[in-house]
Amino acid sequence: xxxxxxxxxxxxxxxxxxxxxxxxxxxxxxxxxxxxxxxxxxxxxxxxxxxxxxxxxxxxxxxxxxxxx
Numbered sequence: 001x002x003x004x005x006x007x008x009x010x011x012x013x014x015x016x017x018x019x020x021x022x023x024x025x026x027x028x029x030x031x032x033x034x035x036x037x038x039x040x041x042x043x044x045x046x047x048x049x050x051x052x053x054x055x056x057x058x059x060x061x062x063x064x065x066x067x068x069x
Contacts, residue, residue, distance in 0.1 A: 052065075
C-alpha cells in the first residue's frame with residue numbers, strides 16, 4: 001500500500017472510533033439553552049403566541065389574533 005491509502009485507512013479508523021463522542025452544536029445548544037424548566041416554558045409560550053398570531057393573519061382567522069389583544 002502506498003502512503004495515501006494508509007493515511008486514508010487511519011483517518012477512517014479514527015473517525016469511526018470517535019464517532020460516538022461527536023455531537024452537533026445544535027444538540028448541545030438545545031440542552032444548554034435554558035437554565036431551568038420554568039424559563040423553557042416561558043419561551044415556549046412566547047413562541048406559541050407569535051405562531052398563533054402569525055397563523056391568524058395567514059389564514060385570515062381573527063379569533064387567533066383577538067385572544068392576544
